[in-house]
Amino acid sequence: xxxVTQNPRYLITVTGKKLTVTCSQNMNHEYMSWYxxxxxxxLRQIYYSMNVxxxxxxxxxxxxxxxxxxxRNFPLILESPSPNQTSLYFCASSPGTGDYEQYFGPGxxxxxx
Amino acid sequence: xxxxxxxxxTLSVQEGDNSIINCAYSNSASDYFIWYKQESGxxxxxxxxxxxxxxxxxxxxxxxxxxxxxxxxxxxxxxxQPGDSAVYFCAESLAGQLTFGSGTQxxxxx
Numbered sequence: 001x002x003x004v005t006q007n008p009r010y011l012i013t014v015t016g017k018k019l020t021v022t023c024s025q026n027m028n029h030e031y032m033s034w035y036x037x038x039x040x041x042x043l044r045q046i047y048y049s050m051n052v053x054x055x056x057x058x059x060x061x062x063x064x065x066x067x068x069x070x071x072r073n074f075p076l077i078l079e080s081p082s083p084n085q086t087s088l089y090f091c092a093s094s095p096g097t098g099d100y101e102q103y104f105g106p107g108x109x110x111x112x113x
Numbered sequence: 114x115x116x117x118x119x120x121x122x123t124l125s126v127q128e129g130d131n132s133i134i135n136c137a138y139s140n141s142a143s144d145y146f147i148w149y150k151q152e153s154g155x156x157x158x159x160x161x162x163x164x165x166x167x168x169x170x171x172x173x174x175x176x177x178x179x180x181x182x183x184x185x186x187x188x189x190x191x192x193x194q195p196g197d198s199a200v201y202f203c204a205e206s207l208a209g210q211l212t213f214g215s216g217t218q219x220x221x222x223x
Contacts, residue, residue, distance in 0.1 A: 104156030
C-alpha cells in the first residue's frame with residue numbers, strides 16, 4: 001500500500017531534550033516536506049526536499065533540522081525543543097518536478113513541557 | 114513566504130447544493146495552486162490542483178478556478194454531500210515552497 005508513515009504518532013517531552021520524528025514513504029517520491037499545524041494558523045511549511053541531499057527552508061525553519069540521505073526517509077530533528085514547538089506535525093511526499101500532489105502522513109502530535 | 118488567506122472561515126450549505134470556497138493569494142509569482150481537504154483527526158488529502166497557465170480545471174464533482182488578475186482561487190463542489198464536511202485549505206507553490214491558507218470549515222446541513 002502506497003503510504004507515508006510517521007513515528008511516533010504521539011510524543012510528550014521536556015524542554016531541551018533532543019528528539020527525532022521519522023518520516024518514510026514507499027512511493028519513490030522525489031519531493032518530501034514537513035509541516036506544522038496550529039489552531040488558527042493552518043499548515044506552515046518547515047523544510048522541504050526536492051531530492052536526496054537537497055533540503056530547503058520553508059516558512060518556519062527555526063528550531064528544526066532535517067536530512068535527506070535516502071530518497072524514502074526525511075527525519076525531522078528538534079535539537080533543543082521548546083514549548084512553542086508544541087504542535088501537530090505532518091510529513092508529506094509527492095512525485096516532485098512540478099507535481100506537488102502531496103500525500104500526507106497521519107501526523108505526529110508533539111507536546112513540549 | 115507570502116501568506117495565502119481565505120475570505121470566510123466557515124461555510125454551511127444544504128446537502129445537494131453547490132459549494133464555493135474562496136481563497137486569496139499574495140504572491141503573483143506562484144506557479145502552482147492546490148486544494149486540500151482535511152477531515153477531523155486526519156492528514157490533508159489532495160483534491161485538485163491548477164497551474165498558473167490555466168484558469169479552470171475540473172475533477173470529479175470539483176472545479177478549481179484561478180483568476181490571476183485579482184489573485185483569487187476558488188473551489189467549487191457540485192451536489193455537496195455529507196462526506197464533504199471538512200476543512201478545506203488552498204495552497205500556493207513557488208519552486209517547491211508551499212504556503213497554505215488557514216482553512217475554511219465546510220459544514221453540510223441535512
